[in-house]
Amino acid sequence: MAMETPVLLGQSHGQRPIERLRLTRGPVNLLLLGGVHGDEPEGFALVERYVREGGWRALEGLASLFVVTRVNPDGCAEGERTNGRGVDLNRNMPTKDWTQEARAPRYFPGPSAGSENETQILMNLVEELKPRAILSAHSWNPMINYNGPCRKLAEAMAAVSGYVISDDIGYPTPGSLGTWAGWERGIPTITLEVERGLEPEAAWRVHGESLTAGLLFAARNVQLG
Numbered sequence: 212m213a214m215e216t217p218v219l220l221g222q223s224h225g226q227r228p229i230e231r232l233r234l235t236r237g238p239v240n241l242l243l244l245g246g247v248h249g250d251e252p253e254g255f256a257l258v259e260r261y262v263r264e265g266g267w268r269a270l271e272g273l274a275s276l277f278v279v280t281r282v283n284p285d286g287c288a289e290g291e292r293t294n295g296r297g298v299d300l301n302r303n304m305p306t307k308d309w310t311q312e313a314r315a316p317r318y319f320p321g322p323s324a325g326s327e328n329e330t331q332i333l334m335n336l337v338e339e340l341k342p343r344a345i346l347s348a349h350s351w352n353p354m355i356n357y358n359g360p361c362r363k364l365a366e367a368m369a370a371v372s373g374y375v376i377s378d379d380i381g382y383p384t385p386g387s388l389g390t391w392a393g394w395e396r397g398i399p400t401i402t403l404e405v406e407r408g409l410e411p412e413a414a415w416r417v418h419g420e421s422l423t424a425g426l427l428f429a430a431r432n433v434q435l436g
């Protein structure tokens with residue numbers, strides 16, 4: 212099966228293209244994201260490998276799977292958490308609790324809510340697709356964080372990977388995708404935190420099939436929570 216031509220969504224601050232792939236076709240939309248934080252290669256390399264390996268073919272006819280492997284291509288190229296002008300994109304979404312205060316410089320939320328190209332591209336994509344679920348791969352302490360009505364979806368992934376699930380990582384994350392999409396819009400949103408430092412091969416063994424399990428669960432079930 213030939214992959215469709217990627218669609219250019221826009222450019223990063225550093226003028227790198229941000230593209231979306233459409234891997235399968237079906238009656239509901241699912242969105243898989245990587246590389247929101249450019250210093251978390253365990254997450255975005257996993258998504259890139261997932262695209263190459265093709266486990267997503269199981270979704271054909273069940274769901275349209277859209278993928279952005281690098282939401283923050285500047286950060287991914289530079290190995291930085293933030294985008295090309297030092298903004299943490301997962302603190303820049305225009306949530307009700309958005310704040311200018313940052314826990315540390317690397318969490319700089321931007322000059323205003325939704326100020327960044329990358330953020331606007333992501334917002335537009337979510338509004339266009341109205342996905343039944345969003346899966347975004349990061350890396351940190353190993354866990355499956357779920358925001359919005361998707362506890363069962365998190366459990367379906369955890370059944371394969373053995374990761375713990377949580378709807379609270381222990382501190383507030385104003386401006387995050389999970390808050391914007393999950394809590395404020397009721398779009399089931401999974402933030403997969405791959406164990407920081409996990410070798411790519413090991414990350415693939417742990418998570419390759421869990422991504423398919425989660426996506427299939429979301430494709431087949433209307434209620435994910």
Ligand SMILES: [Zn+2]
Pocket residue numbers: 247248251349350
């Ligand atoms: Zn992250």
